[in-house]
Amino acid sequence: xxxxxxxxxxxxxxxxxxxxxxxxxxxxxxxxxxxxxxxxxxxxxxxxxxxxxxxxxxxxxxxxxxxxxxxxxxxxxxxxxxxxxxxxxxxxxxxxxxxxxxxxxxxxxxxxxxxxxxxxxxxxxxxxxxxxxxxxxxxxxxxxxxxxxxxxxxxxxxxxxxxxxxxxxxxxxxxxxxxxxxxxxxxxxxxxxxxxxxxxxxxxxxxxxxxxxxxxxxxxxxxxxxxxxxxxxxxxxxxxxxxxxxxxxxxxxxxxxxxxxxxxxxxxxxxxxxxxxxxxxxxxxxxxxxxxxxxxxxxxxxxxxxxxxxxxxxxxxxxxxxxxxxxxxxxxxxxxxxxxxxxxxxxxxxxxxxxxxxxxxxxxxxxxxxxxxxxxxxxxxxxxxxxxxxxxxxxxxxxxxxxxxxxxxxxxxxxxxx
Amino acid sequence: xxxxxxxxxxxxxxxxxxxxxxxxxxxxxxxxxxxxxxxxxxxxxxxxxxxxxxxxxxxxxxxxxxxxxxxxxxxxxxxxxxxxxxxxxxxxxxxxxxxxxxxxxxxxxxxxxxxxxx
Numbered sequence: 001x002x003x004x005x006x007x008x009x010x011x012x013x014x015x016x017x018x019x020x021x022x023x024x025x026x027x028x029x030x031x032x033x034x035x036x037x038x039x040x041x042x043x044x045x046x047x048x049x050x051x052x053x054x055x056x057x058x059x060x061x062x063x064x065x066x067x068x069x070x071x072x073x074x075x076x077x078x079x080x081x082x083x084x085x086x087x088x089x090x091x092x093x094x095x096x097x098x099x100x101x102x103x104x105x106x107x108x109x110x111x112x113x114x115x116x117x118x119x120x121x122x123x124x125x126x127x128x129x130x131x132x133x134x135x136x137x138x139x140x141x142x143x144x145x146x147x148x149x150x151x152x153x154x155x156x157x158x159x160x161x162x163x164x165x166x167x168x169x170x171x172x173x174x175x176x177x178x179x180x181x182x183x184x185x186x187x188x189x190x191x192x193x194x195x196x197x198x199x200x201x202x203x204x205x206x207x208x209x210x211x212x213x214x215x216x217x218x219x220x221x222x223x224x225x226x227x228x229x230x231x232x233x234x235x236x237x238x239x240x241x242x243x244x245x246x247x248x249x250x251x252x253x254x255x256x257x258x259x260x261x262x263x264x265x266x267x268x269x270x271x272x273x274x275x276x277x278x279x280x281x282x283x284x285x286x287x288x289x290x291x292x293x294x295x296x297x298x299x300x301x302x303x304x305x306x307x308x309x310x311x312x313x314x315x316x317x318x319x320x321x322x323x324x325x326x327x328x329x330x331x332x333x334x335x336x337x338x339x340x341x342x343x344x345x346x347x348x349x350x351x352x353x354x355x356x357x358x359x360x361x362x363x364x365x366x367x368x369x370x371x372x373x374x375x376x377x378x379x380x381x382x383x384x385x386x387x388x389x390x391x392x393x394x395x396x397x398x399x400x401x402x403x404x405x406x407x408x409x410x411x412x413x414x415x416x417x418x
Numbered sequence: 419x420x421x422x423x424x425x426x427x428x429x430x431x432x433x434x435x436x437x438x439x440x441x442x443x444x445x446x447x448x449x450x451x452x453x454x455x456x457x458x459x460x461x462x463x464x465x466x467x468x469x470x471x472x473x474x475x476x477x478x479x480x481x482x483x484x485x486x487x488x489x490x491x492x493x494x495x496x497x498x499x500x501x502x503x504x505x506x507x508x509x510x511x512x513x514x515x516x517x518x519x520x521x522x523x524x525x526x527x528x529x530x531x532x533x534x535x536x
Contacts, residue, residue: 244495255491257471258520303452303469306497306521313465346491402491403484 007110025191026198031205031227035063037234037385038223040210040246042066043075044186044371045363046238047193048378049385050202051109056379057386060201063232065225067209071190074240077308077340078371079263079297081276081287083120083181085140085147087132088408090396091349092143094376097393099180101375111192113184114290119275120181121150121158123325125170129280133176140178150177158275161326168324170281181276183287186371193378213249213360220250220359234385236361241306241341243364250360254351255402256343259300260307261368262314264337266329268292282321293335296322300342300368310337342368349408352381353390353398361385362399452523457530458510466508473501473515497521503531 005011005023015022037053039046042064053059066072082102084095106113124130133149140147152164155175164172194204205227212224213235222231237246247254268291278285283299296318301311315337323330343365345351350373351365363381366373380394390398396408452464472494477485494500498521504514517527 242497244493245497253492254495255493257493257495258497303464304471304495304500304502304520305523307523403487405483405487 007112025195026204029203029205031208031225031230032063032203033229033231034061035203035230035232036061037063037236038230038232039064039236039238040223041073041237041239042070042190042194042204042206043073043238043240044071044190044193044374045075045240045366045377045381046236047190047197047204048374049236049238049363049381050204050378051193051197051200052379052382053385054197054200054202057382059382059386062197062201063203063205063230064197065205065208065210065223067207067226069206070194070204071187074340074342074366074370075186075190075374077263077338078186079285079287079295080183080186080371081120081181081285081297082115082184082372083178083276084145085120085122085136085176085178085181087136087139089139089143090408092140092145094393094397095369095373096143096145097379098373098376101379102184105189105192105375109192109196111188111195113188113192115182115184116290117180117182118287119158120178120278121155121275122176122178122278122280123155123162123172124174124176125172125279125281127173130174133174136176145178146180147176147178150175159273159277161272161328162277163325163327170324183276183289189371189374193374210246210249213246215250215357215360218357220357233359234361235359236363236381236385238363238381240343240364240366240370243343243362247355247360247362247364250355250357252355252357252360252362254362254364254399255346256351256365257304258306259304259342259344260339261298261300261342262310262318262337262339263295263297264310264315264318265296265335266294266332267335269294269332277325279321279325282324284318284321284325286322286325294329294332300344301339306341308339308341310339342366342370346402347407347409350377350397351399352377352394353384353400355399452525454504454514454516454525455528456506456509456512456514457528458512459506462506462509466506467514468505468507470503470505470513473503499526 039050046064050062050064053062084099086092086095102115124133137147137149152172156164209226214222220235239246244254244256273288276287285297287295344367345365352363354361384390453461455461477489499519501517504516506512513531515529515531518525
């Protein structure tokens with residue numbers, strides 16, 4: 001195990017003054033022939049799982065295989081919003097744990113992840129969505145989560161640039177206000193987990209694509225990668241976008257369809273928008289980064305696709321909806337747009353747990369809300385691998401729920417809400 | 419093309435090959451807008467249509483619950499050419515079978531359901 005160099009204010013000053021080079025954040029390794037656990041996908045889920053396996057359970061003979069560079073998929077494409085005001089008890093309990101982990105992640109990983117709990121505001125434009133928000137607020141309060149319905153006057157106070165008058169086509173009638181929600185720097189979360197996991201002995205193999213999973217009499221015995229074979233008894237599928245294709249390598253089928261979700265960012269301006277604003281009815285959400293850019297996101301595209309290019313329809317719809325919410329930003333220009341792949345499940349809940357193939361686990365189907373669940377998913381999956389069975393927090397999200405018909409019904413709070 | 423007689427409903431529509439307007443780029447990107455050549459209405463933008471998912475054979479109604487739930491939820495979700503069903507909701511309101519490459523968004527076949535083999 002290599003000693004990890006600590007980051008601190010003192011180090012920043014001494015390195016700044018002496019201009020001495022910073023030590024390498026993690027080491028590259030040759031591909032070993034055997035690992036106890038092979039994690040597929042070097043995003044926040046895969047790296048968090050590797051970190052918690054090593055830190056909480058002492059399982060360090062772990063490889064993370066990533067076909068591109070770490071954080072190149074959904075972890076680097078999401079809009080970096082964290083919240084826990086879900087509709088179901090299972091959902092809010094699960095994401096609340098994630099918010100708690102995010103709150104102390106920077107000190108855990110000794111890496112500044114820039115988590116800012118600015119508050120998360122979901123706007124209601126109709127009586128029915130106001131009703132759902134009251135329901136959500138009550139479910140959240142019972143779980144001890146700070147969540148309440150607020151009036152247009154209170155909204156105006158928190159976000160003065162929002163048009164709370166009755167002029168828009170869909171006037172703002174109220175909002176669900178969730179103070180612990182906020183934004184985090186998603187790249188930093190990926191790098192922090194990678195650095196901390198590597199320091200504990202985890203091997204991170206970038207540009208190493210999984211090409212096959214060897215299964216003998218319903219047991220995983222190894223994997224084939226673009227850099228050679230690995231023999232292992234445990235494989236965890238932590239991919240997004242390609243999770244069906246990885247599972248198919250082990251002969252497991254998933255109830256997942258892959259859809260792109262598009263996002264866009266404006267030029268940076270002086271900070272004026274403090275909370276995260278979400279409008280389910282207008283299919284959009286916006287937050288302002290510390291650099292001053294407005295980050296916009298939307299709902300998933302109307303048809304399945306593995307393509308990650310933006311469309312003109314998205315841009316025009318987005319601009320129209322944003323101007324309805326904040327007419328004052330009419331002169332701002334979009335810098336760029338992109339898309340990330342989202343694995344949608346029939347009930348908008350993730351799929352975590354064992355499969356029919358012994359030793360093949362999934363942590364997939366994260367739809368449009370995978371990033372905010374990264375820490376808790378990593379912690380829970382690591383515990384599942386160590387204990388041999390899923391814990392209480394992830395029990396309701398097993399793959400077998402689709403055969404038993406016990407779906408989780410999270411659509412009301414997860415379809416667009418971010 | 420605009421009017422559709424009763425006979426055309428069951429007619430076998432010859433496969434329509436859509437020539438793509440913008441070539442798919444080297445990153446495997448999609449077209450900026452998907453154009454579907456409806457056998458009844460001609461070329462239309464994708465937002466006139468409802469996507470109904472990949473075509474999966476439907477089991478008989480008296481099958482066991484496990485088979486039925488597999489039909490309801492499990493998906494191949496392949497990357498590449500996929501046979502899928504669309505509904506021309508703002509046009510002829512007919513169900514269509516379409517073969518689309520979901521990486522490049524090219525379309526190589528559009529046919530009315532019942533008009534081709536399925």
